[in-house]
Amino acid sequence: MKSIRLTMSQALVKFLNAQFIEFDGEKTPFVQGVFTIFGHGNVVGIGQALQEDPGNLKVYQGRNEQGMAHAATAFAKQSNRRQIIACSSSVGPGSANMVTAAATATANQIPLLLLTGDVFATRQPDPVLQQIEQTHDLTLSTNDAFRSVSKYWDRISRPEQLMSAMISAMRVLTDQSDTGAVTICLPQDVQGEAWDYPLHFFKERVHYIDRQKPSNRSIEAAASLIRSKEKPLLILGGGVRYSEAADTFRQFAETFHIPFSETQAGKSGIESTHPLNIGGIGVTGNKAANDIAQNADLIIGVGTRFTDFTTSSKLFYPETDVLTINLSEFHASKLEATKVIADAKSGLEALMTALDGYRSTYTDEIEQAKKEWNQELARLKDIQFTGKDFVPEIKGHFDQQQIDEYRHCLNTELPQTTVLGHINEWIADDSIITCAAGSLPGDLQRMWVAKERNTYHLEYGYSCMGYEIASALGVKIAEPTKEVYALSGDGSYLMLHSELVTSIQEGLKMNIILFDNSGFGCINNLQMDHGINSFATEFRARNHQTGQLDGEILRINFAQSAAGYGAKTYEVHTLDQLKAAIEDAKKQTVSTLIDVKVLPKTMTDGYGSWWHVGISEVTQQDSVKKAYQLKEKQLEKARKY
Template identity: 75%
Template sequence: MDTIRLTMSQALVKFLNAQYVEFDDGKKESLMKGIFTIFGHGNVMGLGQALQENPGKLEVYQGRNEQGMAHAAIAFAKQKHRKQVIACTASVGPGSANMVTAAATATANQIPLLLFPSDVFATRQPDPALQQIEQTYDLSLSTNDAFRAVSKYWDRVTRPEQLMSAMISAMRVLTNQADTGAVTISLPQDVQGEAWDYPLSFFQERIHYLDRRQPSTRSIQEAVKLIRKKKKPFLILGGGVRYSEAADEFLQFAERFNIPFSETQAGKSGVESTHPLNVGGLGVTGNSAANELAQEADLIIGVGTRFTDFTTASKRLYAHSDVLTINLSDYHASKLDATKMIADAKLALLALTEELEDYQTTYRTEIKEAKNRWEQELHRLRHIQYTESDFIPEIKNHFDHELKEYQEQLNTTLPQTTVLGHLNEWIPSDAIITCAAGSLPGDLQRMWISKERNTYHLEYGYSCMGYEIASAFGVKMAEPNKEVYALTGDGSYLMLHSELVTSIQEGYKINIVLFDNSGFGCINNLQMSHGMDSFATEFRKRNKVTGLLDGEIMRINYAQSARGYGAKTYEVHTLDELKGAIEDAKKQTVSTLIDVKVLPKTMTAGYGESWWHVGIAQVSENERINIVYEEKERQLKQARKY
């Protein structure tokens, strides 16, 4: 057998360069775009040496935060419809631990992410190594064992020859459209430099075919039989429609049989928002039209959705409807005790369209009327104006502080919904927006009009604060010819914005629109709507009189911080300033940040059957909490049991 003597790291780089994917049209592309690195003693002389000596086609990117660079890699793969990935390597200990959150984000969203965290010495010499955690009951454990719970595949390469089986398994999971996520290959730092005689066959070009799974004849027959019994089915467009690139087939199915459809966060912009049958976002963060029609439906058809608690309103919305699922994953298709089609979305929809033939729903004017009612509400939300004396905010629950205090401290009268409405109008129609956490995802799912496909990039499977800016960088790498806007709250920005620097370093221009309401506004709303007073969710200084965090509102100039990194920045307190900033940002070639001061409690509230099951204290001295607990118990009785 012909062999070549390489270090484990050199063999890894050579193997990654030989991985390809082939698509339906026969086009072949490298599976690996490149690798994000933050070097330390655990990987700089192992994998780092191999990447410097002979990187092949792999582009090497210098991250600023291990979680941030891995989030960028997730966003890149997501925008590429899971058909190309960027790997990430970090040093031993804290560097590797920083990627655990990103691994969880990838796995929750079923996005392929390849991680190479460095590990402690396999030889246990030295023992303990710098940054090693010593578990007295098990010396085989290291920081990297924390990845086991959040990875779809986990391995530790303790001998150089183990790399071969580890990486073949890694490729299997990365290209598994039904069950992908984070793949973690732990690399002890001594083993990274150890040499072995690898067979040349290990480095042969490998083509991974993303074959579409056909629905079984039996599942088609069962689905058709179920649909024919129903008069008012309702479609849910999930992320699987986007990954399958099945938008045309989805529309053909909906139009042929006159079935309204809604969108999940992952599915939104899979089809244009303006389509007559598209009634918008569904569930806890859904609008009135989608929630009304879903509640009245006699069959829910979920295409490529995981049916999270937000999509089902904690199994309260469509609690008594039959459910049909189309999903590549048997696990997700089996939720809600559904009739299931385990298949690729495109092929399943084509099969159903053909078999249903002359079937028609009984919808007449209900869809148009529901959409018209929502359009009127949407117009109102976009044009709310703050007035000092009689202004009633959208979120009204036991607000302890006058908005006038925020108006004065933040020097703004801008409602959040008004800013979003105008931003939607003023940015290019083909621009891509990214977001992940806080109140913005709810506002966006309800209010954002996606004028073109695949322009709405939300991470809401994990709702991971700090994903926003790193994801904009990853999306820009995937689609460099489009403007990309990260929409983020001040809380998420403070949590993680390090890859703004990397975007400037790489020359990938991103635009950050930062909504500053001086606090974790979404969670402040949650606690106050569930009977609590405001508690440690607003950005207030400690009050020397009370000893609590109920003092003066903090004023932070985020534009100044980003300006120091080299970004072009803008400070916005009025709509005119916002429009001017957006127009000028379009002309820039460097990353930009628009620091928009907005009033709290001016985001959207819930619509229709948008209950969300949140843990509530069963007993409390606060009577408001007792009332909320009783309401929770009442809603639970109406929810689907399993």
């Protein structure tokens, strides 16, 4: 057997270069590059291997391990899971920083390869710098924390173990039905150890993504169920986008005259302007989709996990029949559904043939629902706050004095919905937006009109604050010719924006539009809507008289912070300033940040949805008692499984 003597790290780099994906006859390299922050535990191991011979892998310098792993996740997501960027970290805090990113990738079923530095396999220098010593189990290290958030986890304690570990890693990373984070722990001594690796380990490996076809029995059952219904509703999930099944989905909806709604992962799979597209559904859905969902006699979920936001915590369609088309039997089996286990495109094609001649009984309901929602969209976009009266979007609990305080401190009268509506109008149709957490995802799923496909990139499986800006970098790597806009709240920006520096370093221009309402506005709404007074969710100074965080509103100039990194920045307090900033940002070649001050409590609302959250059963507050009683009433109406 022919072999080559390499260190484990050199063998790993060589192996990654030999991995390819083939989908619908098109073959592409699977691993595009490696994000890394070199440190104790990877710089002289993997670092040496990448410096000496990276092959075709491009090495990116991260600024925060969580941020770079988010960027890698976004790259894979925007690439429809056909290509990845691996992430290499040091020992201890370097690897621990990536746990959140691993969970984010796994929750969203996006392939993410994490190569975490680890302590010595020999244990001879124990305890090494950054090592945690668990007295009950000396085999444990920081990296064991990844076990609960990884789809596959392994530790390479001998160089030859790399072979079986990486074969398994590739199996999971390319599994369209059950992928997510893959964590390979690399003890720092083993990284530099050599072994005679057989040459066949480095041969070109093509991982074929075959379109799984459904069984005849499942298609017959699905067709029979649909034929028995008059007003079904389709839900377009992320699986439709990853399957690249948009045209087939559109044809299915048009052929049988079935309206379709979208999940966060599915949105922009088909243009928002399509006559049958009634928009986002559920807790962050709009009135059109939510009304039709509650009156439908069959829900057809294609490539969706049916999260609590999609089902409105199972309040919607509590007894309605459900049909699923999904590669994952786990997700397809939810809500006691009739299930078709198949690739979205193959499943829809087979079902289309079996349904020949069927047509729903919808008349003008879809057109009317869209018309009414478009009128609401126009209203949300054109709201003007005069300062004399409350606008409907300013929710209860804030009195005129508080609103005036925010107007004065932030120097703005801009409602968030108005800003979003105009951004949607002023940026190019093929621009890609990214977002993840706070009130913006709800406003975006309801209000954002995706004029071109695959231009809406939201992480909402884990709703991870800090994903927004890092993801824009990953999307820009995947789509270098398009403008990318990260829409972020001030809370998310403060939590993680370090990969802005990497974008400047790489010359990968991205645009950050930062909505500053001086607080964790979404969670402030959540607590106040459930009877709790505003508490530690606004950005206020400590009041030394009361001892609470209820002092003056913090005033932060985010534009100045980004300017210090080298970004082109803008401060926005009016619509005219916003338009001027967006137009000027289009001319820039460096990353930009537009700091937009918006009034709190100016988001969209629930449009008939409900979100099940834990509320105190025992309390002295009447408002909390009332919220608890309402929750119990809603639970009585919701589906129980």
